[in-house]
Amino acid sequence: MKLIQCTSAGVEKYAPFNWLGASTTLTNASGVHTDKVGEFGLMATLMLHERVPSIATRQRNHTWSRQLRGTAAGRRVMIYGVGALGGAIARRLHSADFRVTGVRRGGAPLASVERMITPDRVLEELPNVEILILACPLTPETQRVIGLRELSALPAGAGVLNLGRGGVIDHAALVSCLASGHLSGAILDVFDQEPLPPDSQLWDVPNLMVFPHVSADAPDGYIDRCLVILADNLGRSRAGKSLRNRVDPILGY
Amino acid sequence: MKLIQCTSAGVEKYAPFNWLGASTTLTNASGVHTDKVGEFGLMATLMLHERVPSIATRQRNHTWSRQLRGTAAGRRVMIYGVGALGGAIARRLHSADFRVTGVRRGGAPLASVERMITPDRVLEELPNVEILILACPLTPETQRVIGLRELSALPAGAGVLNLGRGGVIDHAALVSCLASGHLSGAILDVFDQEPLPPDSQLWDVPNLMVFPHVSADAPDGYIDRCLVILADNLGRSRAGKSLRNRVDPILGY
Numbered sequence: 001m002k003l004i005q006c007t008s009a010g011v012e013k014y015a016p017f018n019w020l021g022a023s024t025t026l027t028n029a030s031g032v033h034t035d036k037v038g039e040f041g042l043m044a045t046l047m048l049h050e051r052v053p054s055i056a057t058r059q060r061n062h063t064w065s066r067q068l069r070g071t072a073a074g075r076r077v078m079i080y081g082v083g084a085l086g087g088a089i090a091r092r093l094h095s096a097d098f099r100v101t102g103v104r105r106g107g108a109p110l111a112s113v114e115r116m117i118t119p120d121r122v123l124e125e126l127p128n129v130e131i132l133i134l135a136c137p138l139t140p141e142t143q144r145v146i147g148l149r150e151l152s153a154l155p156a157g158a159g160v161l162n163l164g165r166g167g168v169i170d171h172a173a174l175v176s177c178l179a180s181g182h183l184s185g186a187i188l189d190v191f192d193q194e195p196l197p198p199d200s201q202l203w204d205v206p207n208l209m210v211f212p213h214v215s216a217d218a219p220d221g222y223i224d225r226c227l228v229i230l231a232d233n234l235g236r237s238r239a240g241k242s243l244r245n246r247v248d249p250i251l252g253y
Numbered sequence: 254m255k256l257i258q259c260t261s262a263g264v265e266k267y268a269p270f271n272w273l274g275a276s277t278t279l280t281n282a283s284g285v286h287t288d289k290v291g292e293f294g295l296m297a298t299l300m301l302h303e304r305v306p307s308i309a310t311r312q313r314n315h316t317w318s319r320q321l322r323g324t325a326a327g328r329r330v331m332i333y334g335v336g337a338l339g340g341a342i343a344r345r346l347h348s349a350d351f352r353v354t355g356v357r358r359g360g361a362p363l364a365s366v367e368r369m370i371t372p373d374r375v376l377e378e379l380p381n382v383e384i385l386i387l388a389c390p391l392t393p394e395t396q397r398v399i400g401l402r403e404l405s406a407l408p409a410g411a412g413v414l415n416l417g418r419g420g421v422i423d424h425a426a427l428v429s430c431l432a433s434g435h436l437s438g439a440i441l442d443v444f445d446q447e448p449l450p451p452d453s454q455l456w457d458v459p460n461l462m463v464f465p466h467v468s469a470d471a472p473d474g475y476i477d478r479c480l481v482i483l484a485d486n487l488g489r490s491r492a493g494k495s496l497r498n499r500v501d502p503i504l505g506y
Contacts, residue, residue: 043300043305046296062453062456068471095348209309214303218321
């Protein structure tokens with residue numbers, strides 16, 4: 001076995017990768033979701049800016065409460081993880097005049113990211129951010145990387161969007177920051193267990209919107225786009241070139 | 254009295270205009286909302302495309318139901334009324350690669366509107382539209398202009414956004430088309446009576462999201478922008494030029 005092509009971008013369910021032979025390469029589907037997730041990320045960011053999660057909660061209580069919001073242009077958004085997903089969102093947000101701070105292990109710059117930082121500098125940057133977007137893979141390094149300390153460092157009224165993996169955020173801390181009013185709202189598209197069980201307390205948390213893991217998957221052409229990656233890699237393998245989307249067994253993505 | 258400057262864009266509450274002296278000009282605040290409403294319109298259109306009203310309804314019932322949606326690019330949206338509000342939304346949607354059909358009394362073209370039609374051609378165009386946006390003023394001509402016939406002409410799964418005035422749509426027809434599943438969702442930001450009374454049935458209609466009239470008003474600089482219109486008109490009046498934002502007492506906007 002030389003090559004295993006996954007049909008998902010996240011491969012955390014196959015970790016740890018000690019089952020992978022030294023001569024076998026694992027490649028993921030990173031990049032098949034970019035158009036779709038860019039649109040979803042823009043929508044969800046505008047929703048957090050506009051405080052839609054709290055408007056939806058008030059609707060359940062038949063409460064009309066006008067809290068006018070200014071324009072979104074110029075607001076500061078942090079995208080934790082600017083790979084295929086986060087990078088696509090960064091491009092859309094940049095076009096919509098948001099100011100994007102990106103978080104990336106290597107810290108290499110990206111055109112649509114005004115300010116790129118490494119993970120060790122996240123805590124000091126969070127006070128400057130109105131919306132935090134989690135778009136990183138789940139690895140030993142990112143497991144519950146956003147907890148009470150990080151959420152508390154956000155300014156009052158901030159919003160949180162998670163479309164990476166459920167395991168990167170501490171849900172109890174998130175619920176506590178929503179309950180206290182420190183956070184104005186949250187949108188979650190990924191969960192520790194999916195489907196989210198009917199008895200999960202997350203369904204009813206005020207100012208929290210639950211999406212059923214739909215941010216990145218389009219119904220058409222998904223497998224075709226995976227096959228394009230595979231075909232490309234077969235060609236590269238034959239030509240002795242390095243493969244696209246290779247998963248690093250140590251880093252876990 | 255030569256000039257009355259309103260601080261709202263809609264002036265239907267002052268109609269009919271037989272109280273207006275022949276030498277007095279009424280001007281409205283059309284145009285003060287454009288940045289804000291453009292962003293809101295883009296957000297709400299993406300939400301209807303992504304079926305967020307139905308996802309929010311399912312959340313109330315703790316129901317996880319993955320219905321993947323393709324990308325929004327290329328989808329056809331009709332904007333009924335492409336004045337200051339509708340025009341601002343058209344620009345944003347056009348930038349986001351939606352295809353925009355505009356409805357305008359005069360039928361004059363607009364750069365971001367691919368296809369401009371007059372109101373008499375709306376019914377025949379509705380079957381080609383996935384999302385219908387109402388952004389027109391309330392006048393004798395637009396009173397309940399969207400009823401059961403118009404909503405039924407939309408294709409199955411279409412969505413509706415109203416941010417013009419509550420009176421332009423027949424709410425009973427809208428509720429019936431949502432209940433039957435013909436429409437996938439609706440977002441209303443304007444109502445016949447505002448605040449929407451706590452006992453209104455609209456609060457609990459499945460796949461309908463209620464916004465508290467926040468689509469167009471930003472908290473900062475509103476009066477400043479109205480005063481800019483007034484100052485401009487005082488200068489024009491002194492120079493004997495025609496005034497900006499003049500309300501036509503016969504047309505009612």
